[in-house]
Amino acid sequence: MGxxxxxxIGLTGGMGCGKSTAAxxxxxxxxxxxxxxxxxxxxxxxxxxxxxxxxxxLGTEVLAPEGKVDRTRLAQVVFTDEAQLRWLExxxxxxxxxxxxxxxxxxxxxxxxVEVPLLFEQGMENWFDFTxxxxxxxxxxxxxxxxxxxxxxxxxQRLAQQLPLPRKCELAxxxxxxxxxxxxxxxxxxxLASRLLxxxxxx
Numbered sequence: 001m002g003x004x005x006x007x008x009i010g011l012t013g014g015m016g017c018g019k020s021t022a023a024x025x026x027x028x029x030x031x032x033x034x035x036x037x038x039x040x041x042x043x044x045x046x047x048x049x050x051x052x053x054x055x056x057x058l059g060t061e062v063l064a065p066e067g068k069v070d071r072t073r074l075a076q077v078v079f080t081d082e083a084q085l086r087w088l089e090x091x092x093x094x095x096x097x098x099x100x101x102x103x104x105x106x107x108x109x110x111x112x113x114v115e116v117p118l119l120f121e122q123g124m125e126n127w128f129d130f131t132x133x134x135x136x137x138x139x140x141x142x143x144x145x146x147x148x149x150x151x152x153x154x155x156x157q158r159l160a161q162q163l164p165l166p167r168k169c170e171l172a173x174x175x176x177x178x179x180x181x182x183x184x185x186x187x188x189x190x191x192l193a194s195r196l197l198x199x200x201x202x203x
Contacts, residue, residue: 005109007200010127012119013134014165015158016144018178018185022134023113025186029193031113034103036096043099044092045069053091058084079157093122100127111200120163120171130196133172135165136179 009031013019020035027033044050051069054062058077064070078085100114116124125131136144145155162168169175176188 006104006107007111007196008104008128009111009113009196010119010124010131011113011115011134012117012131012168012172013176014136014141014162014168015117015150015155016141016148017134017136017165018144019115019117019134021182022132022176022178022185022189023115025189026113026193029111029190029197031111031193033113033115034100035115036117037115039096039099040092041071044095045071045074047095050091050095054088057087075154075158079154079161082161085161089118089122097124111197118162120168125171129200130173131171132174132176132192133165133168134176134178135169136177138165140179 009026011019011023011026013022023031023033023035046068051063051067054069054074058074062070062074062077074088078088104112114128116122119125119128119131141159142152142155146152150158163171174192176185176192178185
């Protein structure tokens with residue numbers, strides 16, 4: 001869905017597979033980095049309209065004493081109730097999509113790398129010129145998530161709400177394996193970035 005000569009790449013993968021690291025490496029090649037989770041945290045979950053909707057639907061238990069959204073409590077609620085999770089996605093994703101559509105439409109000749117954990121789950125593949133999936137072995141994922149302070153039970157609940165990683169790899173245009181060193185990941189990213197930029201120049 002490239003706009004006005006932009007190159008827009010969608011980046012997805014499993015939790016703990018290293019999406020953010022891969023995006024940072026692509027940013028070294030001139031890509032503007034956009035992160036769906038960051039927009040949700042820093043913009044949408046402080047939007048008064050969103051906060052009001054959350055309070056009506058889920059009650060004050062998902063709010064901190066000062067009235068802000070408590071992301072930990074919100075995660076505990078939605079990742080143990082699929083219906084609530086789907087409701088939350090329906091609340092947030094149209095707002096997220098509107099922000100990005102406006103950004104892309106106003107840009108010309110830019111290169112974007114967009115981190116979207118639920119890219120395929122949300123049917124967003126047609127948004128992008130190419131999609132990349134970052135993958136790791138399950139044991140590596142769980143170890144990284146535990147180091148980030150996510151308990152194994154919660155990690156498994158979150159992973160169960162996503163498409164299986166092998167299916168994401170099948171759907172993606174490019175697959176990057178992140179089970180080794182940072183240098184190994186960087187080598188793959190450098191090769192892929194060169195290929196993407198060349199294809200964009202030839203398009």
